[in-house]
Amino acid sequence: MDDDPSPHVDGVTTLVAAHLPVRTKPTADESDKHKALKERIARAAHRQGLSAQIEARSTDGKVRNDVLVSGSAGRIGWEARYLPITASTVRQRSAAAADRGIMPLWVTNDHRAALIDRAPWVRVDDMPWRAIASERTMLVRGGVRHLQDWACMPAAQRPCPLNGSSCGDLHVAWTLPALCLPPKAHTQVDALVAASAEGDYVPMKIPGQHNPRASTRLWAPTADRDRWRNIIGEDEPLPDAEPPAQAGLTFTEEDLDSTCRYGEDTRVFDDRRPRRDHADASGLHTFPEVPQRIFxxxxxxxxxxxxxxxxxxxxxxxxxxxxxxxxxxxxxxxxxxxxxxxxxxxxxxxxxxx
Structure with missing residues (x-):
């Protein structure tokens, strides 16, 4: 066997198998969090007189929801996700649920999760399972936004999102509750369970004004949804589904380390996934003048x-x-x-x- 660890032999590049640490293996703590969140969602639904089924399967057995909550506005399929999942899996499972009249609602505690903006979603704090199972308040930190519109004048409390100075146009955007003027209270998970099933909060897909493919998914109060439609004038066509990201190959020009380290706990892990849950305003639209229809x-x-x-x-x-x-x-x-x-x-x- 050649002692040279380089993957290049006689001008031929050889791919060498390596044992990589399994980083997505569920731990007992993650499993307990998953169970606690399912029980909390079902408990919140029952308190409001709604029907809730844990591990509910569709009649054909092809769709399973962690918790299926039914209300006057329809059925909401809650998916508690504490482990990584691919974007394609999220799309497939969400589409399968929608085909059966179920609105999916994914819950994550990771602001880098691939499910963000790929389906209706919310982000919560990373809490121990005992806190999730308790009566402690559990807030939605991402995925719920409120509509903000303002005339970009020198006296406006907000800076111009385009150039930093007043431009005289009308800006419309979706903003996190704490960044609204005046600030709004964060939505509680227990309240969202009932509000989503009763239609007080609705899922939306907001395409960018200049790049419709750069869309944002969010939950919003119904009144904000109605005002958004009034300002825009009509429902905008939704962009085509995003193509799956193509993974690229990179060459670092470093010697291959052929040492097998399977099972070793190095405690070194650089998460290179981009942050997907941002605090910036989403779905910014700008109008040269206030549309007459909203007066x-x-x-x-x-x-x-x-x-x-x-x-x-x-x-x-x-x-x-x-x-x-x-x-x-x-x-x-x-x-x-x-x-x-x-x-x-x-x-x-x-x-x-x-």
Whole structure:
């Protein structure tokens, strides 16, 4: 046998088998977490008067859910996942559940999990199984977002997501609860069990405005879903399914270490998977002006019937340039209608529309 460990022999590259440590073998702790989360989901459903079946199988036996929760909005198939799973497996199992009228909901504690944005999902904290099984509050840390829309003006509390300075456009994005203005409370897992089955929270797939293939999956309050559709104008077509990632071969130009280390615990493991659960706003859409359809006070054909003296007096009253004065969309009263800090309608009409 040649003592040279190099894989190159007489110009021929030889692939050498190696025993790699098994890093996805479930431990007793992971198995206990899995059981505890299933029991917690079922318990939360029963408390709200919903039907919940653990290890529920479809009538044809081809689909099995960790917990199947049934409510007025349909059936939610909860999948507690504490071990790695491939993206293709997530897609296949989710598609099989959807074909049978079950909305999948994957739960992970890993912000690098391949299931993120490949199917409806949420991320929770990595808690011991006893804490999961207890009455301790368990929060959703990722996968639930709220709709935020704001006019990008100098007085806006948010920086422009495009260039950092005010651009005057309307921005719409999905944001984590803690990053909303004002901040919103995190959703509890127990509350989501009932809210998803009753239709108070709905799954969404948000394509990017300029790259529809870069889509984000999230759970959102139904009211936010409705407002999103109103702003966008119509449901956007969903992008095609992502092609499976092609693994590439790399050559480090290092000598091959032919020593068999099977069974050794080196305690060295660099997780090179990219982070998939980000805190940044998702599904950013920008509009050059506010769509008329989202105004609570419908756009009315108004004309500003004032003389130059009255127009100048209105500008002085509202503290704006005279050319920014225009008619209220509701009653036609001269107001600060155009430019930074302007309003669509007067205070009286806005109050009436609340």
């Amino acid at each position: 609570r006070i419908p756009q009315q054909p108004q004309r500003l019937n004032v003389n130059p003296e009255q127009r100048a007096k209105a500008a002085q009253l509202h503290g704006c340039p005279i050319w920014h004065v225009g008619p209220c969309a509701g009653c036609g009263t001269p107001i600060h209608r155009y430019g930074p800090g302007s309003a669509h309608a007067c205070a009286t009409c806005r109050k009436r529309a609340r």
